[in-house]
Structure formats: C-alpha cells, structure tokens
Amino acid sequence: MATDRENAVFEAAIKLGALYHQFVGTPISRSTAEKVEAAIESAVSLQPYVTHIEVRLDRTLMNENPFGYSELTGAMYDAVIETKFGNAVCRAQLKFENGYPMMKILD
Template sequence: MNKLENSISDREKAVFELGIKLGSLFHQFIGTPVSSRTKNSLEKSIEESISNQPFVNSVKVNIEAGKKYNALKPEQIKAKISILYNETRAKGEIEYIEGKDYPLMQIDEVKKVSQN
C-alpha cells in the first residue's frame, strides 16, 4: 500500500501497533462511569474491544474503583497489551505515574518468537 512499508522492520511495525492500541484504549474509555460494582464488566469489555483491533495477541485490564461511582480517571486504570506482528511480539503497558496527571505508556518487551 505504501512503498515505505518495505523499509519498516517487523519490530517497528509491532511497536507502532502497540502504540495505537494503548492510545485507543485510554482515550476511548477514560471518563466512563465506574464503581466497584461494575468494574469487572468494564475491564472485560475493554479487553474484548481492544482485542478486535489487528495484531492484538492479548489485553489485560485492571481497574481500581470505589463504592461510589466516578468518571474513570487515569490513575484508576492499568493495562497490558501484547501485539504479534509476523513473528515479532511487542508487549507494553499503561502505568500511572504519581505526580503526573497522565498515564505513561511504555514498551516492556520486543522480541522474536517462534510460532510452532
């Protein structure tokens, strides 16, 4: 589709896709009303929604919520995403950093895996 694609490595494509999923997850769901009573269904729904996107291997979401509901905040959500692009796996996560008002999205691992 694009001449450049030839010069992008599988590692680069895998981390690009990882970035898309992390940005999507955060900005789609932040603000959702959540409480301890409903956090399980929200976690499951986020995991399944994001796993629809291409090259997603797994998504794991953990939400902290109190009895009283609130609009989901950055500091309440942790997520780990694993991407598989050809034989390269990229893992990353959203981690809230105390004292900053935004979530850090970071790459945890990029490596070649055999798919036997």
C-alpha cells in the first residue's frame, strides 16, 4: 500500500500534469496574464489535497503574433504546488529548464 508521502507526491504531480495540458494554447497577453493565472490557481485549489498553489506566467515570453497576442506555452509556466495527504506534505514545481517544462519534487 502507498504511504502518505507517496500519496502526497502522487497528488501534487496529478495537478501539475493537469494544469499544464488544460491551459496550454490559451490566448494570452501581458495585459490578460493575471486573469489567466487567477483562473488556473482557482481551478487547482479546488482539487483534492491541495494546500497551496502559485502560478506565475513569464510575461517576457508573451511576444506578439501578427494579431497582437500570444498563446500560453509550456515555456511560460512557473508553478509551485503543495499537497498534504495524511501527515505527509509534498512541494513540487513546474518550470521550463533546458527547453523542457520540467516538473520535479522540491521537498
């Protein structure tokens, strides 16, 4: 059977995988980024075992296409999540590194 720690890790990772694939492709710009961040955080905060979620989208990558906006890509994400399962806690991160939207356990 899985330990509390394993379950906390499992739950954190589900949310990172989910938020990435739910929102990639969303039209976005520097002026609307805050609303998209708020929606993502509000969505993740509803999910089970989440105690904290912080999503920051990199405005410097929101370069304008010919119609003046961008699309949310994996490169823009910096998200930190905390989950609690029983007595165990997990903190994990989604952040672009070396051309890849890396997800990892922080502690």
